[in-house]
Amino acid sequence: MEQQYGEKVMEHFRNPRNVGEIKDASGIGKVGNAVCGDIMNLYIKVEKGIIVDAKFKTFGCGAAIATSSMVTELVKGKTVKEALSVSNHAVAEALGGLPPIKMHCSVLAEEALKSAIDDYTKRSGGKI
Amino acid sequence: MKRVYLDHNATTQPHPDAVKAMLPFYEAYFGNASSVHQFGREAKNAVEQARNSVASLIGAKRPDDIIFTSGGTESNNFAVKGVAYALKEKGDHIITSTIEHLAVEGPCKFLEKNGYRVTYLPVDQYGIVDLEALKRSLTDKTILVTIMYANNEVGTIEPVKDIVRIAKERGVMVHTDAVQAVSKVPLDVDDLGVDLLSLSGHKFYGPKGVGALFIRKGTKISPVQHGGHHEKNRRAGTENVPGLVGMGVAAEIAKREIASEPKRLSGLRDRLQQGIEKAIKHVKLNGHPVLRLPNTCNMSFEYLEGESIVLNLDMEGIAVSTGSACTSGSLEPSHVLLAMGVSAQTAQGSIRFSLGRINTAGEIDYALEKLPPIIERLRKMSPLYIE
Numbered sequence: 001m002e003q004q005y006g007e008k009v010m011e012h013f014r015n016p017r018n019v020g021e022i023k024d025a026s027g028i029g030k031v032g033n034a035v036c037g038d039i040m041n042l043y044i045k046v047e048k049g050i051i052v053d054a055k056f057k058t059f060g061c062g063a064a065i066a067t068s069s070m071v072t073e074l075v076k077g078k079t080v081k082e083a084l085s086v087s088n089h090a091v092a093e094a095l096g097g098l099p100p101i102k103m104h105c106s107v108l109a110e111e112a113l114k115s116a117i118d119d120y121t122k123r124s125g126g127k128i
Numbered sequence: 129m130k131r132v133y134l135d136h137n138a139t140t141q142p143h144p145d146a147v148k149a150m151l152p153f154y155e156a157y158f159g160n161a162s163s164v165h166q167f168g169r170e171a172k173n174a175v176e177q178a179r180n181s182v183a184s185l186i187g188a189k190r191p192d193d194i195i196f197t198s199g200g201t202e203s204n205n206f207a208v209k210g211v212a213y214a215l216k217e218k219g220d221h222i223i224t225s226t227i228e229h230l231a232v233e234g235p236c237k238f239l240e241k242n243g244y245r246v247t248y249l250p251v252d253q254y255g256i257v258d259l260e261a262l263k264r265s266l267t268d269k270t271i272l273v274t275i276m277y278a279n280n281e282v283g284t285i286e287p288v289k290d291i292v293r294i295a296k297e298r299g300v301m302v303h304t305d306a307v308q309a310v311s312k313v314p315l316d317v318d319d320l321g322v323d324l325l326s327l328s329g330h331k332f333y334g335p336k337g338v339g340a341l342f343i344r345k346g347t348k349i350s351p352v353q354h355g356g357h358h359e360k361n362r363r364a365g366t367e368n369v370p371g372l373v374g375m376g377v378a379a380e381i382a383k384r385e386i387a388s389e390p391k392r393l394s395g396l397r398d399r400l401q402q403g404i405e406k407a408i409k410h411v412k413l414n415g416h417p418v419l420r421l422p423n424t425c426n427m428s429f430e431y432l433e434g435e436s437i438v439l440n441l442d443m444e445g446i447a448v449s450t451g452s453a454c455t456s457g458s459l460e461p462s463h464v465l466l467a468m469g470v471s472a473q474t475a476q477g478s479i480r481f482s483l484g485r486i487n488t489a490g491e492i493d494y495a496l497e498k499l500p501p502i503i504e505r506l507r508k509m510s511p512l513y514i515e
Contacts, residue, residue, distance in 0.1 A: 019509050038433075040511070058511065059511055062439045
């Protein structure tokens with residue numbers, strides 16, 4: 001493997017935070033496909049406009065697992081509006097950077113989050 | 129940390145005897161093999177001895193039919209391009225398979241952009257080339273059939289003798305990339321009937337940076353590396369004397385052990401495979417279960433992605449690979465598995481275990497201890513796995 005993962009990425013890969021599902025989730029985002037080798041399911045629980053819990057399930061490489069773990073950590077405690085501005089760069093930066101060929105995993109994490117928020121917005125009738 | 133290397137199809141540890149034999153040629157015997165003086169003669173003798181050893185390993189009766197190169201990739205480029213250029217007047221059509229190593233696929237794709245036509249023969253679910261398709265594909269303009277002896281990812285062994293028989297009915301040259309097969313199965317170029325055969329030193333316990341191309345006497349082939357008169361004007365460049373000496377010793381050892389080592393390897397491989405199948409559900413063997421290299425076991429672990437498995441095993445000191453080592457950095461699943469009809473999802477979860485001389489039963493058991501909990505943990509994380 002040419003890509004070298006940094007220490008923080010490996011930490012999140014070894015001990016991913018928030019693995020699992022939320023049974024009565026406020027919003028669920030499902031992105032990716034098996035051809036690419038990356039599938040992320042992101043679950044968020046929203047109370048009074050604040051994301052109180054986030055969980056994920058991921059089929060993917062080291063970077064995919066690490067970015068899933070990090071994005072759930074980044075959004076917990078944020079308002080839904082704040083969470084919308086969590087970009088893939090923020091995720092990658094929080095992990096201390098990713099090899100260029102793995103940056104697309106951070107993009108997938110951002111898409112999973114936006115998809116979950118989108119789902120929440122539809123369900124809650126358009127209020128953010 | 130305990131280190132267990134199960135990635136021998138990627139590369140092998142040079143045999144200690146090979147390393148020992150190389151050192152003097154980095155020290156006192158550093159001459160250029162083309163020099164007239166004694167420094168040159170010493171080097172030249174060592175190169176010729178290595179040539180004899182490599183010829184003997186593959187049953188080549190004329191050592192001069194062995195041309196030394198910088199490795200398997202160069203040998204494959206030489207075979208494919210060299211024959212294509214030499215036979216340009218005769219035809220422009222080359223036949224290969226959909227599961228070749230990039231070192232054969234690359235030159236084929238290059239020639240396609242430069243006026244040649246290439247047919248890529250399909251393979252069955254086990255990776256065996258379709259011989260009927262080969263018969264149908266041969267034309268009056270076909271100048272070369274190039275099909276690997278054994279596949280590097282799944283280990284499947286191709287029916288090379290049949291391929292030669294079919295190609296020879298139409299008078300077509302046959303090359304086989306035997307890089308993965310050398311030292312794992314007995315090889316005899318006269319028994320096979322091939323015109324060209326590639327091999328690579330670092331795949332059979334020699335050093336990296338050396339290989340060879342067997343070119344049967346009388347085969348028309350153009351050089352692809354021009355310059356000096358080395359290798360009887362077929363491949364220019366000062367010989368990598370220490371490297372060739374190392375490969376020659378490795379070849380002698382491989383020949384000596386060809387009756388026993390493959391059996392030992394398949395015993396360990398079967399122990400590993402059976403252990404996996406017993407301890408872990410939803411696994412699938414990729415490749416032919418019988419017609420394959422004795423050291424190779426490629427398995428898909430459903431609902432999981434390969435790199436995450438490789439990294440977890442690496443954390444326990446165990447080295448394996450997912451897809452071809454050469455295609456890491458590519459985002460696509462293995463073209464070999466896809467050509468065999470394996471789904472993209474299943475292909476993404478494939479792990480290649482490839483054993484070698486240094487592996488023991490204890491190491492296999494260590495891997496069998498560490499693998500199941502890794503798979504279980506990753507499956508709990510997977511959106512595709514429903515317990």
